[in-house]
Amino acid sequence: MFMSSDIAKPGTTPERHIVQPTDAQHPTVLSTEGLHVFYGDKEAIYEGDLKFARNQITALIGASGSGKSTFLRSLNRMNDRIATVKGRIMYRGVDINQPDIDVYEMRRRIGMVFQRPNPFAKSIYDNIAFALRLRGVTAKNKLDEIVETSLRQAALWDQVKDELDKSALALSGGQAQRLCIARAIAVKPDVLLLDEPASALDPVSTSQLEDTLLKLKQHYTIIIVTHNMQQAARISEYTAFFNQGRVLEYDTTSQIFTNPQVQVTSDYVSGNFG
Amino acid sequence: MNSKVQNKIAIGVLYGIAGVVVLILLALVGYILVSGLPKVSWHFLTTPAKAFLKGGGIGVQLFNSFYLLILAMLISFPIALGAAIYLYEYAKDNWVTSVVRTAIEILSSLPSVVVGLFGFLFFVVKLRLGFSILSGAFALTFFNLPLLTRSIEDSLHTIDDKQREGGLALGLSRWETVTRVILPAAVPSILTGVILSAGRVFGEAAALIYTAGQSAPALNFMDWNPFNISSPLNPMRPAETLAVHIWKINSEGIMPDAKAISSGSSAVLVIAILLFNLAARYLGKRLYKRLTSA
Amino acid sequence: MTKSPEQLEQELKRRSKAAKLEIWGRVVSFSALILIVAVVVAIIGFVASKGLATFTTNHVNLWDFLSGKNWNPSLTDAHGKPEVGALSMIVGSFLITVLSAIVATPFAIGTAVFMNEISPNRGAKILQPVTELLVGIPSVVYGFIGLSVVVPFTRSVFGGSGFGILSGTCVLFVMILPTVTSMSADALRAVPRYYREASLALGATQWQTIYKVVLRAATPGLMTAVVFGMARAFGEALAVQMVIGNAALMPHSLVDPAATLTSVLTTGIGNTVMGSLQNNALWSLALVLLLMSLVFNLIIRLIGRKGRLQ
Structure with a gap:
């Protein structure tokens, strides 16, 4: 294993290093092409073309303000009202x-879970069932069944x-937070976007949440923004490193953490950042 | 003069001012209750008023006050709710929004007598509704709308934006999110606002004297068909409320016990407002607890 | 399970129930908002058109209306012009508003300072709920108390009927006191705690801190509170009408019967015939009232803007 300093020879590292996933077992479900995100006149994302592999966990890492959350929220257009998103x-x-x-x-196909748990002011059951009811699922036994499966999948049942x-x-x-995950998967999404889902949790809850995510990936394609590099290393197959509105490096997680090609990535994952 | 002495004097003066204010306010409430409560009896609350004789009650006026209040709330609540939802959930921060907000502020600062005069001109005269419950309810609605809208908007503001994101992320529209997630969570605070505004509406008189009128024809409390002229529910009958009654008998009252009736009516009015206030606090807290605990 | 992209695109472009509800919700809530705006426009429009009729159809000179001292719309003066001088009511309204605000301001701000700075415990527990409750007391109750307590008191001290500007001022003072106090307290509460701590840490006494730091910082909010109270006093109709005596004469002393715009309006509008000069002249008074409330509104906005700039 290289230490980050071993490869950090100034002038010899590339400025960007992008390796899109090519695993035939896990074809691309979601990808961005020519994505640019603007807040007013300010450009928040300008180089962020990524492909996401099905039934895998992809981690988006980077310092705060690097654009990783903006990128994630653009994927299911949660930023429509506040930002202009160009590209495909x-x-x-x-x-x-x-x-x-x-x-x-x-958004029913591309669901999202947020940084702070945001259960609705309703019963646990209704948190999961009410969106289904609005979409015409009214049979009590059907609802019961979905509530139970979702809660089981989210390890909360x-x-x-x-x-x-x-x-x-x-x-x-x-x-x-696990209820929020159950709520999100109850509408049977295809892709699950998670925006630092563990940042408000204690270590025990965090580790439980990670176990849950590892189990969930057999059913869903998961994209997770995280501050916690150990977390990215533990659970994800692919990792994208964001810096100042660009993806500087994208590769398998093991490559990113053991053999980063870009100096800035190497500094960040080894903790020498800033 | 040294600053410590100055400090002592100033603080002493402030104690004095606060004391005087407390005394004034206590004397005010005390006077209302002490002079009014002895007049209040079941008989007083239920019998109709008498024009020239002693011993009349305020039964009809009390009923009118509540009936008008309920009608006005039924009309104004949905409008205020819709307006507040649009303003808080949809409106962009542009000049149209600022014009609308200014209009609402103007409405809230209009003297209620002006609102009443407009109601007179428009409903009583132009639409030929006459001095009626309906005209009065519309005037009260205009009087109530701006404050209720603002209070509902404040209630929406108390609900975290994360809840809205949660709804949107499930594929719900903003409208579904607001009506199914945000409003239920905001019910305690909205209810508090509604009851407090009900208190204001209940005591309003200037907007009513030329809309709901200043007379209280006898009602037949056996007849609940709203189309009959003596039915309490008939929305086309003139209806003097309790607050208007107090003004009326003091300005041109000819009954011999006008003062006693005014005292009693004032006490009833103030107690009603007090109950509205207490109910608002209590119900708001209670509902909030129910919402957040098991 | 796997669909062709075309199929999926079709599914994703079909308008969902949520999208339909969204449009419906936007339309419904926007209509409610527009309704309120329409009400405001209608009120201003109707009152203005009626109020201007005095000048357009009855050809009363605007200056005569604003500066004339004689109010007898059913009579004509020596030149054959109707006597519709509103000055006495305008003066009455302003006098009573300014006087009650002058009296109420020190009491209201003093009490707000007391409940916020000197005895926050008692303030929060007793004074605040009480003032908030009193804000809700109907104005006719204030009028009734004025009539049964203040007027007889004035009569016994100053003689005369007891009705007049002084009684009106007393009633309005008590009426706006809770409002101004409660809003002033809000303004003081908005001053950050560290302002006080910094001042006290520099060795200032509590009074110096209050006077030089807290009150200065809260000035825009306190001014708003006072102007708000004045707007309420200016527009108050029944409570004033019950104690002022309703004589549309130039006030010569504080204890003679006088009149305000609102008091003449409430007593007069029912006794005149729609469309007559007497009636139109009253609507002109209503228009003055409406314009003044716009002015108060504007002042509050200007204070707010200035406060933000600081």
Whole structure:
């Protein structure tokens, strides 16, 4: 294994190093092409073309303000109201950044979980069931079934199965975050975007959450923004390193952490950043 | 004079001012209750007023006040809710929004007598609704809309944006998110605002004297068909409210016990407002607890 | 399971129920907002058109209206012109507003300082809920108390009828006191805690801190509170009408019967015939009232803007 200083010979490292996933077992589900994101006149993302492999976990890392969260939120157009997103976002061959795409239908396929757990002020059961009801799933047994499966997949079922009527606001942080994951997967998305989902959790909850994510990847394509490099190393297959609005390096996670090609990446993953 | 002495004097003066204010306020409430409460009895609250004789009650006026309040709230709440949702959830920060906000501020600062006069001109005269519950309810609606809108907007503001993101991320529209996630969570605070504004509406008189009118024809409390002229529910009948009654009998009252009736009515009015206030605090807290705990 | 991109694109471009609801919700909530704006426009439009009729149809000179001292719309003066001089009411309204604000301001700000700076515990527990409750007391109750307590008191001290500017001022003072106090307290509460700490740490006494730091920092908010109270006093109709005596004469002393715009309006509008000069003249008073409330609104905005700039 190289130490980062071994490869850090000034002038010899490339400025960017992008290796898109090519694993035939895990074809691309989502990709960005020519993506530019503007907040007003300020350009927040200008080089961010990535391909995401199906049923794999891809981590987006980088310092705060590097654009990784903006990038993630652009993928299911959560930033539509505050930012201008140019370029194409290809989801299974369809550009979902076209104006006539129905964003609501699209977001059911590309779901999102946020930094701070945001359970609704409803019962645990209703947190999961109510979006389904709005989409016409009204049969009680069907709802029960989806609630149970989602909670099981999010590894929360055993803790809450006897108190599904309890207010979700009474859950602990880790439980609440897993409820949010259960809520997101209940609408059966294809891709799951997670924006630093563990940053508000204690170490035990974090490690439980990571286990959950590792299990979830057999069903979903997961893209996770994280500050925590150990976390990226533990759970992801691919890692993209963001710096000042660009993806500087993209490769398999093991490459990024053991053999980074770009000086800045190497500094960041070895903790010499800034 | 040295600054420590100055400090002592100043703080002493402030104690004095606060004391005087407390005394004034206590005397005010004390006077209302002490002079009014002895007049209040079941008989007083339920019998109709008498024009020339002693011993009249405020039954009809009390009923009118509540009926007008309920109608005005039924009309103004949906409008205020819609306006608040648009302003808080949809409106972009541009000149149109600022014009609209200015208009709402102007409406809230208009003297209620002006609102009442407009109601008179538009509903009573132009639309030929006459002095009626309906005209009065519309005038009260205009009077109530700006404050209620602002209070609902404040309630929406108390709900974290993360909740909105949560709804959107599930593929819900903003409208579904607001109506199914945000509003239920904001119910305690919205309810508090609604009850407090109800208190204001309940005591309003200037907007009503030329809209709901200053007379309270006898009602037949057995007849609940809103199309009958003596039915309490008939929205086309003139309806003097309790607050208007106090003004009316003091300005041109000819009953011999006008003062006693005013005292009693004032006490009833103030107690009603007090109850609205307490109910707002209590229900708001209670609902919030229910929402956040098991 | 796998769909062709064309199929998927079609699915993603079909308008969902959510999208339809979204449009519906936007339209509904926007209509509510437009309705409120329409009400404001209608009120201003109607009152203005009625109020201007005095000058357009009845050809009353605007200056005569604003500066004339005689108010007898049913009579004509020596030149055959109707007597619609509103000056006495305008003066009455301003006098009563300014006087009540002058009296109320020190009490309101003093109490706000007391409950915020000197005894925050008692302030939060007792004074604040009480003032907030009193804000909600209906103005007719203030009028009734004025009539049954203040007027007889004035009568016994100063003689005369007891009705007049002084009684009106007393009633309005008590009426706006809770409002101004409660808003002043809000303004003081908005002053950051470290302002006080910094001042006290420099060795200033509590009074110096209050006077030189807290009150200075809160000035725009306190001014807003006072102007807001004045706007309320200016527009108050019934409470004033009950105690002022309703004599549309130039006030010569504080204890003679006088009139305000609102008091003449409330007593007069029911006793005149729609469309007549007497009636139109009253609508002109309503227009003055409306314009003044716009002016108060503007002042509050200007204070707010200035406060932000600082």
